[in-house]
Amino acid sequence: xxxxxxxxxxxxxxxxxxxxxxxxxxxxxxxxxxxxxxxxxxxxxxxxxxxxxxxxxxxxxxxxxxxxxxxxxxxxxxxxxxxxxxxxxxxxxxxxxxxxxxxxxxxxxxxxxxxxxxxxxxxxxxxxxxxxxxxxxxxxxxxxxxxxxxxxxxxxxxxxxxxxxxxxxxxxxxxxxxxxxxxxxxxxxxxxxx
Amino acid sequence: xxxxxxxxxxxxxxxxxxxxxxxxxxxxxxxxxxxxxxxxxxxxxxxxxxxxxxxxxxxxxxxxxxxxxxxxxxxxxxxxxxxxxxxxxxxxxxxxxxxxxxxxxxxxxxxxxxxxxxxxxxxxxxxxxxxxxxxxxxxxxxxxxxxxxxxxxxxxxxxxxxxxxxxxxxxxxxxxxxxxxxxxxxxxxxxxxxxxxxxxxxxxxxxxxxxxxxxxxxxxxxxxxxxxxxxxxxxxxxxxxxxxxxxxxxxxxxxxxxxxxxxxxxxxxxxxxxxxxxxxxxxxxxxxxxxxxxxxxxxxxxxxxxxxxxxxxxxxxxxxxxxxxxxxxxxxxxxxxxxxxxxxxxxxxxxxxxxxxxxxxxxxxxxxxxxxxxxxxxxxxxxxxxxxxxxxxxxxxxxxxxxxxxxxxxxxxxxxxxxxxxxxxxxxxxxxxxxxxxxxxxxxxxxxxxxxxxxxxxxxxxxxxxxxxxxxxxxxxxxxxxxxxxxxxxxxxxxxxxxxxxxxxxxxxxxxxxxxxxxxxxxxxxxxxxxxxxxxxxxxxxxxxxxxxxxxxxxxxxxxxxxxxxxxxxxxxxxxxxxxxxxxxxxxxxxxxxxxxxxxxxxxxxxxxxxxxxxxxxxxxxxxxxxxxxxxxxxxxxxxxxxxxxxxxxxxxxxxxxxxxxxxxxxxxxxxxxxxxxxxxxxxxxxxxxxxx
Numbered sequence: 001x002x003x004x005x006x007x008x009x010x011x012x013x014x015x016x017x018x019x020x021x022x023x024x025x026x027x028x029x030x031x032x033x034x035x036x037x038x039x040x041x042x043x044x045x046x047x048x049x050x051x052x053x054x055x056x057x058x059x060x061x062x063x064x065x066x067x068x069x070x071x072x073x074x075x076x077x078x079x080x081x082x083x084x085x086x087x088x089x090x091x092x093x094x095x096x097x098x099x100x101x102x103x104x105x106x107x108x109x110x111x112x113x114x115x116x117x118x119x120x121x122x123x124x125x126x127x128x129x130x131x132x133x134x135x136x137x138x139x140x141x142x143x144x145x146x147x148x149x150x151x152x153x154x155x156x157x158x159x160x161x162x163x164x165x166x167x168x169x170x171x172x173x174x175x176x177x178x179x180x181x182x183x184x185x186x187x188x189x190x191x192x193x194x
Numbered sequence: 195x196x197x198x199x200x201x202x203x204x205x206x207x208x209x210x211x212x213x214x215x216x217x218x219x220x221x222x223x224x225x226x227x228x229x230x231x232x233x234x235x236x237x238x239x240x241x242x243x244x245x246x247x248x249x250x251x252x253x254x255x256x257x258x259x260x261x262x263x264x265x266x267x268x269x270x271x272x273x274x275x276x277x278x279x280x281x282x283x284x285x286x287x288x289x290x291x292x293x294x295x296x297x298x299x300x301x302x303x304x305x306x307x308x309x310x311x312x313x314x315x316x317x318x319x320x321x322x323x324x325x326x327x328x329x330x331x332x333x334x335x336x337x338x339x340x341x342x343x344x345x346x347x348x349x350x351x352x353x354x355x356x357x358x359x360x361x362x363x364x365x366x367x368x369x370x371x372x373x374x375x376x377x378x379x380x381x382x383x384x385x386x387x388x389x390x391x392x393x394x395x396x397x398x399x400x401x402x403x404x405x406x407x408x409x410x411x412x413x414x415x416x417x418x419x420x421x422x423x424x425x426x427x428x429x430x431x432x433x434x435x436x437x438x439x440x441x442x443x444x445x446x447x448x449x450x451x452x453x454x455x456x457x458x459x460x461x462x463x464x465x466x467x468x469x470x471x472x473x474x475x476x477x478x479x480x481x482x483x484x485x486x487x488x489x490x491x492x493x494x495x496x497x498x499x500x501x502x503x504x505x506x507x508x509x510x511x512x513x514x515x516x517x518x519x520x521x522x523x524x525x526x527x528x529x530x531x532x533x534x535x536x537x538x539x540x541x542x543x544x545x546x547x548x549x550x551x552x553x554x555x556x557x558x559x560x561x562x563x564x565x566x567x568x569x570x571x572x573x574x575x576x577x578x579x580x581x582x583x584x585x586x587x588x589x590x591x592x593x594x595x596x597x598x599x600x601x602x603x604x605x606x607x608x609x610x611x612x613x614x615x616x617x618x619x620x621x622x623x624x625x626x627x628x629x630x631x632x633x634x635x636x637x638x639x640x641x642x643x644x645x646x647x648x649x650x651x652x653x654x655x656x657x658x659x660x661x662x663x664x665x666x667x668x669x670x671x672x673x674x675x676x677x678x679x680x681x682x683x684x685x686x687x688x689x690x691x692x693x694x695x696x697x698x699x700x701x702x703x704x705x706x707x708x709x710x711x712x713x714x715x716x717x718x719x720x721x722x723x724x725x726x727x728x729x730x731x732x733x734x735x736x737x738x739x740x741x742x743x744x745x746x747x748x749x750x751x752x753x754x755x756x757x758x759x760x761x762x763x764x765x766x767x768x769x770x771x772x773x774x775x776x777x778x779x780x781x782x783x784x785x786x787x788x789x790x791x792x793x794x795x796x797x798x799x800x801x802x803x804x805x806x807x808x809x810x811x812x813x814x815x816x817x818x819x820x821x822x823x824x825x826x827x828x829x830x831x832x833x834x835x836x837x838x839x840x841x842x843x844x845x846x847x848x849x850x851x852x853x854x855x856x857x858x859x860x861x862x863x864x865x866x867x868x869x870x871x872x873x874x875x876x877x878x879x880x881x882x883x884x885x886x887x
Contacts, residue, residue, distance in 0.1 A: 087865075
């Protein structure tokens with residue numbers, strides 16, 4: 001069940017935007033800040049934030065960022081931006097925590113997200129909100145199995161299998177060629193051909 | 195090309211001479227007997243064809259008979275000086291060397307992920323118990339194309355790693371393109387990670403191997419540096435339908451003899467069966483890259499049945515290939531019903547017939563050629579038997595319509611036709627003995643070993659099981675003969691047989707399915723029976739065993755698929771195998787892991803796995819983490835854009851399986867859909883992605 005803390009600060013700012021993203025959506029009109037906040041909360045819950053206070057604090061952070069980001073009125077889809085902002089916030093935090101590069105180590109970062117969402121990493125939202133937990137990095141790394149080891153390549157060239165038919169056809173051709181040469185020489189020797 | 199043939203000892207050579215001499219002499223003797231019958235009034239063209247067919251088929255039967263008989267002797271003596279396992283007798287069982295790294299490799303293709311990973315978990319747990327697990331890595335090499343199964347495999351892999359703290363020991367990858375099927379999948383492994391491992395142990399999706407056996411296999415390889423491959427024969431287990439239990443019983447009861455017999459004459463030039471085998475990776479990479487055969491399918495193109503060819507290639511390069519028939523701890527599962535068994539045969543048939551082109555290829559050893567030929571014969575035997583029966587029927591008709599002539603020319607006294615009943619009966623009895631004697635030999639082995647006898651439910655129940663299994667095999671033989679004849683003909687005429695994928699789990703064959711599969715066979719049986727009874731009544735009675743199998747094909751197929759009958763037979767003590775009587779630990783672990791997997795099947799979300807990969811943040815992140823990064827071309831980006839629009843406008847149901855895979859293969863598209871799913875739940879994109887309950 002989704003927990004709905006009081007977000008009246010944001011919820012009473014009614015703003016309606018149409019979706020104008022590159023995909024031809026059938027936009028629902030009448031999206032309010034309250035609805036956006038509810039979606040953001042749903043997403044935070046989906047990624048494993050269950051504590052009511054943490055949920056409110058994290059959602060508020062996103063909404064504040066969104067308020068700064070979105071010049072009103074605009075055609076940008078605010079809900080879409082909000083969800084992307086949650087993802088960005090998580091990724092930036094994880095990248096900083098684990099020393100990963102967001103551009104070149106996107107797979108490791110995704111695996112870190114998996115570890116975070118696996119339900120075994122203790123109270124990570126508190127760390128995201130500023131508390132310290134020295135054991136968190138180890139906990140995360142423990143839940144980040146590598147999909148494959150470092151590559152150690154071996155060459156594996158296709159072998160040659162000389163089929164019986166091919167072998168005899170090529171032999172036959174060779175004998176025919178030899179026969180022709182021999183016949184030519186014989187004819188030349190006999191003076192029947194120049 | 196390197197050509198270093200193994201130096202065979204005198205003992206090795208003698209064994210082969212003995213075996214082939216026995217096969218040849220028995221065939222010649224039977225052929226002489228039959229020829230003497232036909233010679234009385236000259237050999238007609240039909241009789242000549244019969245003689246040729248009989249010679250081929252009898253040689254084929256003799257091969258099995260002498261393999262089993264010699265194997266029986268080996269098992270009775272309980273000693274085989276040339277078995278590869280004897281090389282470990284004086285070897286202390288210490289830790290494996292640190293550099294003997296081994297990859298346990300399981301290539302999979304659209305298999306049930308729960309079963310695949312339960313099996314791997316059981317193997318891993320068994321390995322942990324040996325204390326040698328540090329030397330092993332497990333690889334799941336997925337060629338799965340089904341998007342839902344793909345995502346489920348990833349989830350199973352992650353859970354496996356977490357549950358057993360197997361990070362860095364169990365790996366998973368899904369190949370973007372499944373080029374060259376299974377052999378391409380393994381080649382891809384060798385090319386990417388082969389340099390890390392000295393050995394790899396190949397498993398099938400339903401293979402189970404005990405940890406102790408895996409360790410012993412590595413020890414054997416370490417002890418024998420000239421050996422490139424050791425095959426451990428898998429014993430069929432775990433199925434509960436009557437059909438599967440009878441087959442499991444037969445395989446367990448007679449299999450030991452056959453494999454001991456095979457090892458007797460094959461020795462260092464044994465064969466590779468495609469799984470449950472250990473391979474020296476460097477040798478495999480150096481010599482087993484498979485070429486494409488010239489020409490089109492079915493005989494050209496990719497080599498479908500790669501195992502025999504890989505064994506031949508290794509032997510051509512001077513490496514030894516052995517069959518460790520006495521190692522134990524190697525299991526597999528078999529198709530649960532007759533129809534599934536036939537479907538598997540259809541897949542194997544084309545690959546084996548393709549070997550016909552390779553038998554005479556340049557550079558193979560004689561035994562490699564024999565392996566390839568035996569592979570061809572295992573499917574070609576059926577159409578040859580069919581042809582033999584047809585020719586025999588025509589010959590019987592011709593004989594019955596020919597009136598005997600007693601008086602020739604001006605002779606006063608009649609010339610009575612000579613009776614060859616004794617010779618003909620002898621031919622028949624000898625043929626039947628060749629077929630059924632190995633079953634009695636298997637019972638003889640039980641007499642020797644009290645513990646073994648108990649594991650088969652005692653001598654009385656084992657004998658009854660052998661009798662019932664023989665009756666079942668007799669009824670089944672003509673049905674399989676017609677199936678295989680149809681497969682061979684369809685391949686020769688380049689016709690495809692549209693059959694759905696084989697089901698591995700136990701399930702009941704329905705009436706409709708049975709009629710569709712066996713209706714033609716039963717109709718043919720009725721037709722042949724009526725014609726034979728009307729025109730050649732004497733032949734009809736000889737022919738009844740074949741006709742009976744065809745007439746009963748539908749009920750036989752349906753009833754034998756029954757798990758109730760299978761379990762009932764087990765309660766009665768019928769068709770018991772040692773694995774059922776005293777379940778090996780690794781099979782117990784498998785059952786436990788399967789129960790856990792079934793119990794915890796995560797259906798709470800109510801969505802299919804494709805939808806979960808888009809919607810569920812954890813599943814989505816896992817899939818992205820395992821997805822190889824590819825920069826899509828402009829054309830591909832447009833194509834993916836089109837798929838996204840299709841998904842948004844028409845829902846998931848509008849997407850084909852290949853479209854779903856395309857979406858899952860592109861990280862950007864997947865991320866975009868994930869964000870859309872959470873920001874626009876009202877779009878109802880996933881309304882049709884619910885799993886029906």
